[in-house]
Amino acid sequence: MMRVLGIDPGSESLGWGVLEGGPLRYRGIAYGAVKPGRGLTFSRRLLKIHEGILQVIDKYSPDVLSMEEAFFARNAKVALKLGQVRGVVLLLGETSGLQIAEYSPRLIKQTVVGYGNAEKIQVQEMVKVLLKLDAVPQPDDASDALAAAICHFHHCGPIKS
Numbered sequence: 001m002m003r004v005l006g007i008d009p010g011s012e013s014l015g016w017g018v019l020e021g022g023p024l025r026y027r028g029i030a031y032g033a034v035k036p037g038r039g040l041t042f043s044r045r046l047l048k049i050h051e052g053i054l055q056v057i058d059k060y061s062p063d064v065l066s067m068e069e070a071f072f073a074r075n076a077k078v079a080l081k082l083g084q085v086r087g088v089v090l091l092l093g094e095t096s097g098l099q100i101a102e103y104s105p106r107l108i109k110q111t112v113v114g115y116g117n118a119e120k121i122q123v124q125e126m127v128k129v130l131l132k133l134d135a136v137p138q139p140d141d142a143s144d145a146l147a148a149a150i151c152h153f154h155h156c157g158p159i160k161s
Contacts, residue, residue, distance in 0.1 A: 003018060004020075005065050006146055008159050011058050016056050016140065030060060031142040032056075049085060050092060065093035109147075111154045112150055
């Protein structure tokens, strides 16, 4: 049995989701988002993200951090900020002793929906179905984080005890 913390990085809203189980068999534990606030300096937002994810790690004790790999953004400034958020999250994962797993956006969509170019709403609906939820997880970032965690359960291989 393992716990996976999925992360959808963002500087205005960072989604997270925790699943528990084994390869191809998992269940949702919790999900949400860290929203540091737009009025803060960027460095203060990074601190709020750090504090928020550290609380999630402390509360749910995941074994694995699963996150979307960096991708190319059209706006260089956005890409740099996203890279800094990812750095904070990766450092938290490492200092917390978590296994780190990164997956391409295409693989996450392919795994969850069956189509690598799936639309956001398709991913959200399939997360709802796969986790047997009554509604699509909100906010959207949490749904994307759960998709990253689901992807890990489908690609992690056998669990070592």
